[in-house]
Amino acid sequence: MSAMDPAEVFRQEASELFEVLEGALLDLGQCPDDRELVDSAFRALHTIKGSGAMFGFDKVASFTHEFETAFDRVRKGEIKPTQELISVALAAKDYIRALIEDPQSTDDIIGEAILDDLKRFVSADKPAAPVVEAPLLSPPESKQAGWHLYLEFDSHILRNGSNPLDLLEDLCKLGPCFVVPVTDGIPFLDEMEPEDCYLKWDVKLHAACTKDAIDDVFMFVQDEMKLTLSPLQRVEALAPVPLFQLSEEEPVIAEMAAPVVEAVAEQPVARAKPQSEAKPETKPEIKREAAPARREDGKQERGIATVRVQAERLDELMDRVGELVIAQARLTQLAASGSDLSIKMIAEEIERLASSLRDTTMGARMVPIGSLFGRFRRLVHDLSRDLSKPVEFVTSGEDTELDKTMIECLADPLVHLIRNAIDHGIEDTATRAANGKTDQGRIELAAVHSGAQVLVTVKDNGGGLNTARIRAKAEEQGLIAAGAVLTDHEIHQFLFHPGFSTAQTISALSGRGVGMDVVKRTIENMRGSIDLSTRPGQGTTVTLRLPLTLAIIEGLLIRVGEGRYIIPLSAVEECVELTAEDERSRGRNFLNVRGNLVPFLRLRELMAASGAPDQHQKTIIISTGETRVGLVADQIIGNHQTVIKSLSKLHSDVTIFSGATILGDGTAALILDVAQLVSLAQSKFEKQHINEAA
Amino acid sequence: MATILTVDDSPSIRQMIKVVLEPAGHNVIEAGDGAQGLAKAQAGKLDLVITDLNMPVMNGLELIRALRKLPSAVGMPIVFLTTESNDAVKQEAKSAGATGWITKPFKPEQLLAVVGKLVRT
Numbered sequence: 001m002s003a004m005d006p007a008e009v010f011r012q013e014a015s016e017l018f019e020v021l022e023g024a025l026l027d028l029g030q031c032p033d034d035r036e037l038v039d040s041a042f043r044a045l046h047t048i049k050g051s052g053a054m055f056g057f058d059k060v061a062s063f064t065h066e067f068e069t070a071f072d073r074v075r076k077g078e079i080k081p082t083q084e085l086i087s088v089a090l091a092a093k094d095y096i097r098a099l100i101e102d103p104q105s106t107d108d109i110i111g112e113a114i115l116d117d118l119k120r121f122v123s124a125d126k127p128a129a130p131v132v133e134a135p136l137l138s139p140p141e142s143k144q145a146g147w148h149l150y151l152e153f154d155s156h157i158l159r160n161g162s163n164p165l166d167l168l169e170d171l172c173k174l175g176p177c178f179v180v181p182v183t184d185g186i187p188f189l190d191e192m193e194p195e196d197c198y199l200k201w202d203v204k205l206h207a208a209c210t211k212d213a214i215d216d217v218f219m220f221v222q223d224e225m226k227l228t229l230s231p232l233q234r235v236e237a238l239a240p241v242p243l244f245q246l247s248e249e250e251p252v253i254a255e256m257a258a259p260v261v262e263a264v265a266e267q268p269v270a271r272a273k274p275q276s277e278a279k280p281e282t283k284p285e286i287k288r289e290a291a292p293a294r295r296e297d298g299k300q301e302r303g304i305a306t307v308r309v310q311a312e313r314l315d316e317l318m319d320r321v322g323e324l325v326i327a328q329a330r331l332t333q334l335a336a337s338g339s340d341l342s343i344k345m346i347a348e349e350i351e352r353l354a355s356s357l358r359d360t361t362m363g364a365r366m367v368p369i370g371s372l373f374g375r376f377r378r379l380v381h382d383l384s385r386d387l388s389k390p391v392e393f394v395t396s397g398e399d400t401e402l403d404k405t406m407i408e409c410l411a412d413p414l415v416h417l418i419r420n421a422i423d424h425g426i427e428d429t430a431t432r433a434a435n436g437k438t439d440q441g442r443i444e445l446a447a448v449h450s451g452a453q454v455l456v457t458v459k460d461n462g463g464g465l466n467t468a469r470i471r472a473k474a475e476e477q478g479l480i481a482a483g484a485v486l487t488d489h490e491i492h493q494f495l496f497h498p499g500f501s502t503a504q505t506i507s508a509l510s511g512r513g514v515g516m517d518v519v520k521r522t523i524e525n526m527r528g529s530i531d532l533s534t535r536p537g538q539g540t541t542v543t544l545r546l547p548l549t550l551a552i553i554e555g556l557l558i559r560v561g562e563g564r565y566i567i568p569l570s571a572v573e574e575c576v577e578l579t580a581e582d583e584r585s586r587g588r589n590f591l592n593v594r595g596n597l598v599p600f601l602r603l604r605e606l607m608a609a610s611g612a613p614d615q616h617q618k619t620i621i622i623s624t625g626e627t628r629v630g631l632v633a634d635q636i637i638g639n640h641q642t643v644i645k646s647l648s649k650l651h652s653d654v655t656i657f658s659g660a661t662i663l664g665d666g667t668a669a670l671i672l673d674v675a676q677l678v679s680l681a682q683s684k685f686e687k688q689h690i691n692e693a694a
Numbered sequence: 695m696a697t698i699l700t701v702d703d704s705p706s707i708r709q710m711i712k713v714v715l716e717p718a719g720h721n722v723i724e725a726g727d728g729a730q731g732l733a734k735a736q737a738g739k740l741d742l743v744i745t746d747l748n749m750p751v752m753n754g755l756e757l758i759r760a761l762r763k764l765p766s767a768v769g770m771p772i773v774f775l776t777t778e779s780n781d782a783v784k785q786e787a788k789s790a791g792a793t794g795w796i797t798k799p800f801k802p803e804q805l806l807a808v809v810g811k812l813v814r815t
Binding site: 006007009010012013014043046047049050051053054055061158159160161162163166169170195219220223224 | 703704705706707709710713748750762768769770771772775777785788791792793794795798799800811812814
């Protein structure tokens with residue numbers, strides 16, 4: 001860690017601070033009287049300013065200064081955080097961010113403009129504070145032979161960590177000193193406070209230094225001492241003082257201090273002692289002292305709540321765990337095939353450890369989704385301003401954790417969805433008023449755990465999807481034949497078709513038909529699924545279902561003919577035997593599960609499996625939330641910790657598989673893509689339904 | 695070698711202090727706020743504490759006052775970081791028990807000079 005460049009640490013830190021700042025500013029827009037928010041914005045600014053200057057971001061510091069001054073006035077209650085001020089503050093924040101992250105691309109003119117805006121708030125009714133401090137120059141004292149000092153410290157000086165002996169030592173560094181302790185203030189022993197300082201010193205400094213140099217020595221204690229300073233007479237300076245002539249090279253101060261301590265033996269001036277010990281021969285002793293001290297520190301470090309780890313290291317760790325899980329599966333298989341009980345026990349133990357190691361590693365990669373949500377508040381703020389559609393943005397489930405890679409991948413899709421919701425979903429104010437709705441639209445962004453999945457929903461209370469228009473557009477683009485029978489749900493799927501847009505006008509934000517297909521693809525690449533539901537006049541909800549992690553899943557291993565397949569366990573609801581009655585109904589591809597019709601797929605047919613089917617076929621009921629589908633297989637083998645390996649490009653068109661994994665015996669098993677299988681079964685089922693109805 | 699505790703909610707300032715003081719032979723330990731700082735001071739002997747004033751959870755002034763109540767911290771120098779050249783702030787911190795201060799922004803030499811003033815090895 002110590003090798004890390006502080007400036008780089010600052011950049012990282014600053015980007016976090018900007019998020020805090022932005023969050024606080026946006027919240028302030030909602031509740032301008034919240035002191036906590038003002039304080040948190042102020043603190044963020046303060047740190048950016050303080051650290052910025054230190055790591056060479058001079059422009060940042062001076063720019064932030066104005067910003068801070070403005071907010072100081074807000075903090076003191078002198079001005080209100082109006083929407084106008086917040087807009088300027090957000091612009092300033094962006095500018096400072098650019099100054100830090102990409103200084104080349106910043107434009108001074110923009111900076112000046114923002115600064116002028118800020119200054120308006122600062123100096124609205126108060127003259128700007130004088131910036132230039134008059135330098136305190138002491139008159140040149142070139143002819144000076146030296147100084148005569150009389151030092152009288154406050155009695156409590158030692159308690160606050162100042163040591164008069166250290167100060168005397170520093171004074172000696174300025175030139176040869178003649179130091180005489182004045183002991184007349186020392187009380188009788190029974191009256192003496194052991195922590196008080198009773199000594200005074202009379203010092204003659206034989207050096208032509210400035211008064212500033214002396215003041216500098218006593219800088220921290222100026223208010224806790226009486227320093228009487230007078231120029232030394234030249235005659236005195238020439239007087240021979242060989243016995244006490246001190247210079248900074250000689251460590252005489254130690255000996256010098258020792259008698260002082262002895263003279264007032266009861267006076268604890270603790271740190272005078274180590275000075276005489278700091279000689280080479282005592283070094284080993286010092287080292288011995290240092291070692292336990294360090295161990296103690298190590299103990300303390302455990303108290304730290306978080307540690308920053310490079311993302312690649314976590315990825316590597318996950319890879320290793322993946323390999324371990326595969327190796328463990330081999331061991332388990334080997335142990336199971338043999339009869340050695342002790343190996344079996346070890347294999348079980350390792351299986352248990354590998355599984356908990358996997359969970360821990362995955363846990364370490366989990367990041368709360370709230371960090372992502374924060375970014376969208378700005379997006380909504382800006383969009384609602386640009387489109388003149390007042391929008392209330394509500395988020396929930398910020399604590400929901402997702403794999404960090406997934407959080408990164410989610411940002412763009414969510415931006416699209418939120419843009420769409422504001423641009424297309426929320427109606428303009430006039431339309432809303434005409435429909436008896438409130439002026440302010442509402443966008444809800446929520447994340448919630450659902451089994452081994454996370455559901456992220458973007459919900460608006462706008463006009464809802466116009467199914468007829470989507471259908472018309474799809475017909476126009478030749479995607480469906482006119483008059484074809486389609487469910488509303490199927491029609492809405494065209495929104496995910498590349499190049500499909502029903503927006504009448506193309507705005508800068510959306511309507512180009514790029515986006516939804518990319519969103520869908522991105523989500524599916526994460527083994528997630530996307531679903532739309534809409535109610536005319538009441539709004540649209542887009543639901544993203546995402547797996548908790550990308551790397552390892554719990555799977556159900558099944559056999560179909562010769563091949564083995566994995567079904568993600570999170571999608572499995574139950575396993576039932578395919579009854580003879582179901583078996584007979586060859587033409588009808590659905591079965592009756594406790595009174596509900598569930599469509600099923602015969603995996604043997606789907607995989608074109610050869611050989612005779614097992615006598616008792618098993619059905620695994622899988623679900624993607626609302627819809628359930630049965631998969632008919634020959635055998636259910638059992639649970640399997642599945643390390644997901646992606647398929648090569650050559651296999652990318654095989655949609656029913658989402659990946660592959662390596663089994664304990666070294667053979668490969670394909671992982672079934674639940675979302676694809678469900679939609680496949682559903683479309684078969686719906687077609688059958690429609691045909692029967694017709 | 696002196697053990698120096700830096701208390702600051704800004705990791706970059708702590709890093710800066712670490713990078714400057716460690717090569718000078720000091721052992722630098724870190725705390726992210728006053729409460730953490732106090733816990734570290736209670737856990738082991740320190741030769742110097744460098745603390746920021748404006749921090750969440752427990753601010754610098756509260757930390758200084760709390761440290762001065764610790765028997766183990768009698769006579770231990772405490773330096774605070776401040777961006778204000780404002781004397782009122784300095785006075786307040788000093789009367790809370792601070793030994794000295796460093797004005798931000800500071801250069802490595804300035805930090806070393808102040809540490810040199812208060813820590814003797």
